[in-house]
Amino acid sequence: MSRPHRLLVKNAKQLVLICKNSEKYLTKDGMQSLCxxxxxxxxxxxxxxxxxxxxxxxxxxxxxxxxxxxxxxxxGMCVLPGLVDAHTHPVWAGDRVHExxxxxxxxxxxxxxxxxxxxxxxxxxxxxxxASDLLATLRSRLVRMQRAGTTLxxxxxxxxxxxxxxxxxxxxxxxxxxxxxxxxxxxxxxxxMSAGTLRVDNIxxxxxxxxxxxxxxxxxxxxxxxxxxNINFHGDELHPMNSAQMGAELGALAISHLEEVTDAGxxxxxxxxTAAVLLPTTAYILRLPQPRARDMLDAGVIVALGSDFNxxxxxxxxxxxxxxACVNMRMSMPEALAAATINAAYALGRSHTHGSLEVNKHGDxxxxxxxxxxxxxxxELIRYVIIKGDVVYDNNKILDL
Numbered sequence: 056m057s058r059p060h061r062l063l064v065k066n067a068k069q070l071v072l073i074c075k076n077s078e079k080y081l082t083k084d085g086m087q088s089l090c091x092x093x094x095x096x097x098x099x100x101x102x103x104x105x106x107x108x109x110x111x112x113x114x115x116x117x118x119x120x121x122x123x124x125x126x127x128x129x130x131g132m133c134v135l136p137g138l139v140d141a142h143t144h145p146v147w148a149g150d151r152v153h154e155x156x157x158x159x160x161x162x163x164x165x166x167x168x169x170x171x172x173x174x175x176x177x178x179x180x181x182x183x184x185x186a187s188d189l190l191a192t193l194r195s196r197l198v199r200m201q202r203a204g205t206t207l208x209x210x211x212x213x214x215x216x217x218x219x220x221x222x223x224x225x226x227x228x229x230x231x232x233x234x235x236x237x238x239x240x241x242x243x244x245x246x247x248m249s250a251g252t253l254r255v256d257n258i259x260x261x262x263x264x265x266x267x268x269x270x271x272x273x274x275x276x277x278x279x280x281x282x283x284x285n286i287n288f289h290g291d292e293l294h295p296m297n298s299a300q301m302g303a304e305l306g307a308l309a310i311s312h313l314e315e316v317t318d319a320g321x322x323x324x325x326x327x328x329t330a331a332v333l334l335p336t337t338a339y340i341l342r343l344p345q346p347r348a349r350d351m352l353d354a355g356v357i358v359a360l361g362s363d364f365n366x367x368x369x370x371x372x373x374x375x376x377x378x379x380a381c382v383n384m385r386m387s388m389p390e391a392l393a394a395a396t397i398n399a400a401y402a403l404g405r406s407h408t409h410g411s412l413e414v415n416k417h418g419d420x421x422x423x424x425x426x427x428x429x430x431x432x433x434x435e436l437i438r439y440v441i442i443k444g445d446v447v448y449d450n451n452k453i454l455d456l
Contacts, residue, residue: 059122061444062099062418066111067129070095073136073397073411080330080357080401086393090411097134098123099418103443108412125446129422132438135392136412137206137419138373139399141332142311142361145196146189146224147214149180151366164293164341164367165265174214177366181214181224189227196364196371197237202450203372203433204426206419206442207238207400207409209287209361211259222247229253236442238417240403248282256404257287257308262298269296276305285309285404287332291316293343303327309402311361313351314343321347325355330402333394334363335379336370348384359398360391374426374433381427388427418444424453 072090074081081089096114098107098121107114154162154172167173181189193210200208210228215221225247232239232254240256247253258279262272276286285308290298292312299320302310309330313320316331324331333346351358360380362370370376377391386394400410408417422439429436440448 058101059124060098060100060106060118061103061124062441063096063114063118063121063123063126064099064129064134064420064422064441065096065114065126067095067097067134067422068131069093069133070097070108070412071133071135071392072108072413073393075411075413077413078397078411079406080328080398081393082355082357083352086352086358086390086398087387089389089393095134097412097418097420099441099444103418103445105412105414105416105418107414127422127439132422132424133426134412135204135421135423135426136396136410137421137440137442138204138395139403139405139410140200140205140208140362140364140373140376141309141330141359141399141402142211142334142363143200143208144211144213144363144365145208146193146210146212146227147177147181147366148184148189148192149177149366151176154367158341168265173367177214178216178220182217182220186223186227189224190230193227193231194235197231197235197239199371200362200364200373201237201440202437202448203374204421204423204437204440205237205371205373206440207240207403207405209240209257209403213259225253225255236445236447238409238419238442240405256285258282258284259288261289262296262301263289263292264294264296269298269301272298273301273305276302276307280305287311287402291320292337295320299324299329303329308404309359311363312337313346314338316347318350321351321354321356324351328357330357330359330398332359332361332399332402333380333384334361334368335376335383336368337363339379339383340368345383348380348386352386352390357398357401358386358390358394359402360394361399372431372433374429375431377427378430391427417442
């Protein structure tokens with residue numbers, strides 16, 4: 056007898072596939088016309104992968120004799136792919152609550168940085184923290200993200216700025232990846248990669264005045280690329296550094312921030328198919344100009360979203376990120392949803408496994424009512440969070456709007 060399937064989600068009022076033809080990403084009109092099935096169902100197999108998705112009647116007929124470990128009746132609910140957070144810094148010690156008052160009083164990001172705060176403060180505390188403490192806080196942060204609908208998250212190291220602390224952070228991320236259901240994409244040191252003790256995907260650098268200049272950034276990114284890492288870095292955030300042009304030239308998979316990107320940079324990214332990971336939380340908290348999302352979308356750039364979770368921008372919720380993207384960056388709701396699913400997965404090199412509800416992709420889904428419309432309170436809107444067919448968050452306290 057064949058093994059039972061892991062999960063059947065049936066009778067959803069709306070089943071939002073995002074795309075249906077194995078697209079790696081969406082741009083322009085494709086982001087406005089997402090694939091939706093009214094009254095749909097989805098089957099997830101014992102391996103955690105999607106086996107079928109379609110109209111409820113069709114799935115009912117095809118699987119009339121099938122056995123399921125669990126069946127969820129999603130009548131009246133919407134089913135979405137799990138959200139993808141394409142940019143976070145979740146491993147650190149020492150909060151920066153005291154700096155919030157400085158910023159409210161008018162201090163800029165670089166003012167705080169020059170005063171020994173910001174990254175300097177976090178680096179000092181992260182170096183001193185035991186790995187066990189870093190792991191405990193990372194786990195709690197990832198659980199919060201998961202409850203807000205994130206099922207795949209990029210986790211960066213970087214607050215060590217020297218080898219031993221960076222290794223400590225990567226080991227903490229690896230332990231979380233192995234022990235928690237949420238999927239983690241993280242930045243691979245060559246010897247650890249070869250030994251199989253660390254899985255790291257990307258090379259990153261903060262290309263900025265007073266940090267790493269264009270030449271230094273290029274050298275770092277090229278060294279990572281030679282190790283087999285994807286280029287996925289911070290660029291054009293506070294000053295127009297021509298990071299976008301450099302990244303496109305190097306074949307970068309993604310560039311984050313881009314508040315100060317130029318027209319030439321936008322054109323270069325569109326041509327190179329380099330994803331723009333936009334972070335509306337950062338522009339909000341630092342009172343920066345908003346990233347030029349509309350210009351990028353109109354130019355055909357692959358636009359993705361991330362929370363930029365870090366001690367400076369403490370946000371675990373991709374629904375809030377999508378709301379800010381709509382209000383402050385003038386994205387439509389379908390554009391924001393595509394940017395937080397298939398395009399964010401593309402920015403992490405995972406759009407072949409995540410970001411849409413298609414056969415043979417991971418069975419990561421959310422069951423809910425509204426998502427982007429409401430600012431905050433998503434713990435009362437999301438009914439289930441499912442990763443590879445397993446219910447990882449069962450919330451029986453959802454409330455009507």
